[in-house]
Amino acid sequence: MSAPAYDLRLPVRRTTSAIFSSPHSGRAYPGAFLKSTVLDERTIRTSEDAFVDQLLAAVPRLGAPLLSAIAPRAYIDLNRAPDELDPALVEGVRAPAHNPRVASGLGVIPRVVAGGKAIYRGKITRAEAEARLANWWHPYHARLSSLVDQTRAEFGEAILVDFHSMPHEAIDSIAGPGVRRPDIVVGDRFGAAADSEVVDRIEAAFEGAGLRVLRNAPFAGAYIAQTYGRPARGQHAVQIEVDRALYMNESEIRPNGNFLGFRRLLDGVLAEIAETGRRSFRVAAE
Numbered sequence: 001m002s003a004p005a006y007d008l009r010l011p012v013r014r015t016t017s018a019i020f021s022s023p024h025s026g027r028a029y030p031g032a033f034l035k036s037t038v039l040d041e042r043t044i045r046t047s048e049d050a051f052v053d054q055l056l057a058a059v060p061r062l063g064a065p066l067l068s069a070i071a072p073r074a075y076i077d078l079n080r081a082p083d084e085l086d087p088a089l090v091e092g093v094r095a096p097a098h099n100p101r102v103a104s105g106l107g108v109i110p111r112v113v114a115g116g117k118a119i120y121r122g123k124i125t126r127a128e129a130e131a132r133l134a135n136w137w138h139p140y141h142a143r144l145s146s147l148v149d150q151t152r153a154e155f156g157e158a159i160l161v162d163f164h165s166m167p168h169e170a171i172d173s174i175a176g177p178g179v180r181r182p183d184i185v186v187g188d189r190f191g192a193a194a195d196s197e198v199v200d201r202i203e204a205a206f207e208g209a210g211l212r213v214l215r216n217a218p219f220a221g222a223y224i225a226q227t228y229g230r231p232a233r234g235q236h237a238v239q240i241e242v243d244r245a246l247y248m249n250e251s252e253i254r255p256n257g258n259f260l261g262f263r264r265l266l267d268g269v270l271a272e273i274a275e276t277g278r279r280s281f282r283v284a285a286e
Contacts, residue, residue: 003028003137005066007053015063016277017155019147020056020270021162023078023140023224024049026069033075039120045253046114047073049165055095055247056163058267062274065147071136073110076121078140079162079222080108082133092126101222102104108137114167148235157234159277162224168245174217182214183246187239189219193229194236196277202238205272211267 027048029041037044059066071080086107087093094103105111105118109129112118144160151158171181184206188194199215206213221229221239229237244250247262 004070005136006143008143009060009066009072011060011063011065013042013210014065014154016274017151018064018159018277019144019151020059020064020066020162021144021224022049022053022056022066022068022164023162024069024073024164025052025054026072026075028070029072030075032212036124037074038121039113039117039119042253043117044074044113044119044238045072046117047110048253049073049163050244050253051248051255051259052163052165052242054170055263055266056270057263058270059274064277066272067140067144067147069136069140070159071132073195074113075109076132076136077106077108077110078137079164079224080106081223081227082108082137084108084223085129086111089120090122090126090129091123093129108133144224144228151234152233155277157277158235158236159194159273160224160228160235161202161273162221162237162239164219164239164241165244165248166219166241168243168250170218171243174176174214176186181243183243184213185217185219185241186213186215187219187225187241188216188237189221189225189229190216193221193225193231194238195231198231198236199238201276201279202240202273205276209269209271211265211269232260264279 053068056066084102084107085093086102087095089109101107148158148160173207183244186199186203188199203213219241223239225239247256247259249256
C-alpha cells in the first residue's frame with residue numbers, strides 16, 4: 001500500500017512525556033468503500049470524530065507528538081482489538097465469546113455507524129478484513145507502541161492522551177436534575193489505565209478552562225486505554241471525549257462558529273497537559 005497509514009506530527013524538540021493520539025478523526029474514505037456502502041456520504045461520517053486532529057494542531061509546538069488516523073472509523077476502528085471481528089459482517093469468522101461491542105456492530109471492522117445504521121448490504125470477505133488490518137490497524141499500533149516505548153526510555157514514563165469526540169446526545173442519559181451536562185469525559189478505566197495523580201492533573205486542566213468534566217461516565221476508555229495503560233510501569237493512558245456541540249455542527253459535519261474560539265481554549269488545556277508530562281519527569285529525576 002503506497003498511501004500512509006497514519007499522520008504523525010513530531011515536535012522540533014521533545015520536551016514532555018505526553019503523547020497525543022486521535023484514532024477516530026480519519027477522513028480518507030476509499031472510493032471502493034463509498035461505492036459498497038448503502039449510506040450517503042454524510043451519514044457514513046457520523047461515527048467519525050470529525051476535526052479532532054485539527055483541534056490538536058498545537059500539540060507539536062508544545063513539545064509532544066501527535067498521532068492521527070487517516071482511515072475513517074467506519075472503515076477500520078483503531079480503538080478495537082484486531083480480533084474483534086464481527087461474524088455478522090465478515091465471512092468465515094466464528095462468533096466470539098460475549099462481546100457487547102461486536103454484538104452491537106462496533107467491532108474492529110464496523111457493521112454500523114452512529115444510530116445503528118447498517119453500512120453494507122451484506123458481508124465482506126475475510127481477505128478484505130485482513131487487508132484492512134494489515135494496511136491500517138497494524139501500522140498505526142506499531143507506531144503508537146514505538147512512541148510509547150521511546151517515551152518511556154527517554155523520560156522514564158509515558159502519558160498517552162487519547163482524544164475523541166462524543167455526540168451531544170450521547171450524554172443525555174446522565175444529564176438531569178442535579179447533574180450538569182459534561183463538556184468533557186475523562187476515562188481511565190476506573191483507575192486501571194492511569195495513576196490517579198496524572199488523571200487528576202488532566203481533569204484539572206479542563207476544569208481550569210471552565211469546562212465541566214465527568215470521569216468514566218459514560219465512557220471509561222476502550223482498547224487503547226486498556227492496552228497501553230500500565231500505570232505500575234509508569235505508562236499511563238487517558239481517554240478524552242469532547243462534546244461535539246462545542247466546536248461543530250453535528251448535522252452538517254462542519255466546524256461551527258465557535259470552532260476557532262474553542263481551539264484557542266483547548267490550546268491552553270493541551271499546554272497544561274504537556275506540562276504534566278514535564279512535571280512528572282522532573283519529580284522522577286530528583
